[in-house]
Amino acid sequence: MGGVIPKQVATIHAVDGVTFNIELGETFGLVGESGCGKTTLARVVLRLIPPTGGEVRYRGRELFKLGQREMRRLRLEMAMVFQNPYGSLNPRMTIADSVGEPLDIHSLAKGAEKEKRIMELVEKVGLAPFHIYRYPHEFSGGQKQRIGIARALAGNPKLLVADEPVSSLDVSVRAQILNLLNDLQEEFGFTYLYISHDLSTVKHMCDRVAVMYLGKIAELGSVQDVYNSPLHPYTKALMSAIPIPGRRRKDRAILKGTVPTPIDPPPGCRFNPRCQFSEPMCTKENPALIEVEKGHFVACHQKK
Amino acid sequence: MSEYLLDIEDLRVYYYLAEGVVKAVDNVHLKIGKEEVLGLVGESGCGKSTVALSIMRLIRNPGKIVGGEIWFDGENLLKKSDAEMRQIRGGRIATIFQNPMSSMNPVFTVGSQIGEAIKLHQDVQKSEIIEKVVDILDKVGIPSAQERAKDYPHEYSGGMLQRAMIAMALSCNPKLLIADEPTTNLDVTIQAQILELMRALRKAFDASILLIGHDLGVISELCDRVAVMYAGKVVEHAVLSAIFEEPKHPYTQALLKSIPRLDMKAERLHIIPGTVPRLIDPPPGCRFHPRCEHAMKICSEAEPLLTDAGKDHSVACFLYSSKKAKPPT
Numbered sequence: 220m221g222g223v224i225p226k227q228v229a230t231i232h233a234v235d236g237v238t239f240n241i242e243l244g245e246t247f248g249l250v251g252e253s254g255c256g257k258t259t260l261a262r263v264v265l266r267l268i269p270p271t272g273g274e275v276r277y278r279g280r281e282l283f284k285l286g287q288r289e290m291r292r293l294r295l296e297m298a299m300v301f302q303n304p305y306g307s308l309n310p311r312m313t314i315a316d317s318v319g320e321p322l323d324i325h326s327l328a329k330g331a332e333k334e335k336r337i338m339e340l341v342e343k344v345g346l347a348p349f350h351i352y353r354y355p356h357e358f359s360g361g362q363k364q365r366i367g368i369a370r371a372l373a374g375n376p377k378l379l380v381a382d383e384p385v386s387s388l389d390v391s392v393r394a395q396i397l398n399l400l401n402d403l404q405e406e407f408g409f410t411y412l413y414i415s416h417d418l419s420t421v422k423h424m425c426d427r428v429a430v431m432y433l434g435k436i437a438e439l440g441s442v443q444d445v446y447n448s449p450l451h452p453y454t455k456a457l458m459s460a461i462p463i464p465g466r467r468r469k470d471r472a473i474l475k476g477t478v479p480t481p482i483d484p485p486p487g488c489r490f491n492p493r494c495q496f497s498e499p500m501c502t503k504e505n506p507a508l509i510e511v512e513k514g515h516f517v518a519c520h521q522k523k
Numbered sequence: 524m525s526e527y528l529l530d531i532e533d534l535r536v537y538y539y540l541a542e543g544v545v546k547a548v549d550n551v552h553l554k555i556g557k558e559e560v561l562g563l564v565g566e567s568g569c570g571k572s573t574v575a576l577s578i579m580r581l582i583r584n585p586g587k588i589v590g591g592e593i594w595f596d597g598e599n600l601l602k603k604s605d606a607e608m609r610q611i612r613g614g615r616i617a618t619i620f621q622n623p624m625s626s627m628n629p630v631f632t633v634g635s636q637i638g639e640a641i642k643l644h645q646d647v648q649k650s651e652i653i654e655k656v657v658d659i660l661d662k663v664g665i666p667s668a669q670e671r672a673k674d675y676p677h678e679y680s681g682g683m684l685q686r687a688m689i690a691m692a693l694s695c696n697p698k699l700l701i702a703d704e705p706t707t708n709l710d711v712t713i714q715a716q717i718l719e720l721m722r723a724l725r726k727a728f729d730a731s732i733l734l735i736g737h738d739l740g741v742i743s744e745l746c747d748r749v750a751v752m753y754a755g756k757v758v759e760h761a762v763l764s765a766i767f768e769e770p771k772h773p774y775t776q777a778l779l780k781s782i783p784r785l786d787m788k789a790e791r792l793h794i795i796p797g798t799v800p801r802l803i804d805p806p807p808g809c810r811f812h813p814r815c816e817h818a819m820k821i822c823s824e825a826e827p828l829l830t831d832a833g834k835d836h837s838v839a840c841f842l843y844s845s846k847k848a849k850p851p852t
Binding site for chain 1: 680681682716742743767778799
């Protein structure tokens with residue numbers, strides 16, 4: 220340690236005290252604005268970054284206690300679809316190489332068998348077999364995202380983490396990818412962790428949803444509960460902030476100010492400086508996530 | 524001259540690239556009335572930003588305005604000298620861009636940048652400039668504007684900086700405000716703040732607004748009329764409610780059906796097959812026909828002309844009119 224430049228200048232509480240579970244075969248949504256910690260959480264779930272504290276259990280096994288070799292085997296079951304299909308494919312690898320790479324790494328298939336498997340995967344996501352000898356730049360954004368999905372499918376995963384899978388795509392292409400993800404889930408019974416800031420697509424895709432604010436879960440419940448009867452003031456504001464095509468919203472609760480920095484989060488409830496219902500209690504004590512109706516959790520002092 | 528503040532006639536803007544000519548904007552007609560908000564919607568690459576740049580005469584090489592007229596307040600902007608254009612830009616026509624971080628100069632304070640715009644376009648004393656800057660920052664909702672005017676852009680958050688951009692645009696009382704995706708980079712709660720602000724300012728400043736965007740929800744919040752662009756052409760143009768309640772062009776219809784919505788539940792989303800065509804060699808005839816579920820024989824042979832299809836509603840589609848555009852020469 221030591222040196223001219225200090226190694227650590229501050230601690231960012233990107234994700235702080237978050238507890239949730241994802242059930243087999245469901246699509247679990249994680250929504251929140253930029254910087255709320257949703258991507259960090261996704262990376263922890265896949266053990267791409269270690270948490271400062273806490274555990275992640277996957278099918279009963281504590282991920283961060285597994286050895287390298289065991290983890291490697293488990294990685295087959297967990298795959299990720301990235302936000303930016305332009306950046307997540309190696310421009311110097313053909314589609315066959317990119318999609319086939321997981322097959323090599325885990326020695327799943329070789330030679331003619333591998334090629335057959337690659338063709339299968341590519342067809343599953345709606346591309347033609349002759350496409351596999353081409354390079355990423357020859358494809359449109361939507362097609363690249365299909366390739367990214369094919370690659371994620373290569374190891375026969377059980378859990379797919381999709382981090383903003385459609386936000387960099389054109390509006391008319393988004394529907395194609397969303398439908399594809401739904402079809403694949405139906406066919407293979409995947410469990411999805413779907414991360415997005417776009418509340419409309421989350422509503423369309425998910426069974427249950429967690430709303431994050433500044434590293435904490437503000438509200439968690441079924442899509443029906445959270446969207447139709449939101450309890451947390453932040454969720455309410457978020458829902459009313461979304462513009463709806465063809466309508467001029469009059470019922471808006473406009474939030475003041477911006478999201479504070481996670482380096483120095485406000486004491487008590489992290490939402491209190493922007494909350495119109497804030498009470499003295501809210502600036503002192505951090506509200507716990509409690510179940511107010513069956514399966515509907517909220518972290519707010521007013522809802523006890 | 525006319526009842527319109529801005530009247531774009533037959534605008535054509537081409538980019539001359541090594542691989543060929545990109546017809547980014549082709550035969551586009553647009554009209555904006557006084558104090559009206561027109562939404563220009565379309566996907567990336569459809570030419571909507573090129574239209575905005577053409578109005579400001581900011582098309583750069585290899586792009587070129589090949590033909591057409593842009594009438595603003597009774598004058599043809601395409602006939603103006605560069606010096607005259609400099610006076611108009613930032614003065615009578617102001618712009619807000621998508622990314623406020625890159626639209627501001629990082630080495631000058633926000634206040635001095637707004638002050639520069641005022642100094643260039645208005646006849647005011649040096650001492651009055653700072654007063655005007657603080658006043659306009661206050662109007663767009665920057666708290667303690669006096670102090671914040673002395674801050675540099677990196678000291679502002681994204682939403683605040685977009686407010687400052689709006690302040691700069693409005694500082695010279697423009698007649699036309701061009702807003703190119705003004706809220707795309709912002710979080711939803713901040714987007715709601717900016718939309719609310721633009722709505723309030725619209726009333727206060729009596730300016731016409733050209734709002735460019737791809738988010739139909741944002742467009743609905745502000746606009747009176749909407750023009751839908753696809754692959755360099757305006758395919759439909761109508762009052763806001765007509766676009767959403769009785770869309771006529773198959774592209775508009777399909778687009779509306781393909782977006783997941785907060786207020787409706789759809790089991791499956793409608794799909795528009797294929798992708799947006801490359802404009803180096805657009806499909807012959809109607810540019811949407813390869814993706815259109817109503818495509819007929821004529822659609823691949825001739826190009827439909829934007830024609831009236833109801834009160835204040837025009838559409839370029841052979842389902843409604845057999846009027847063809849003149850074949851290109």
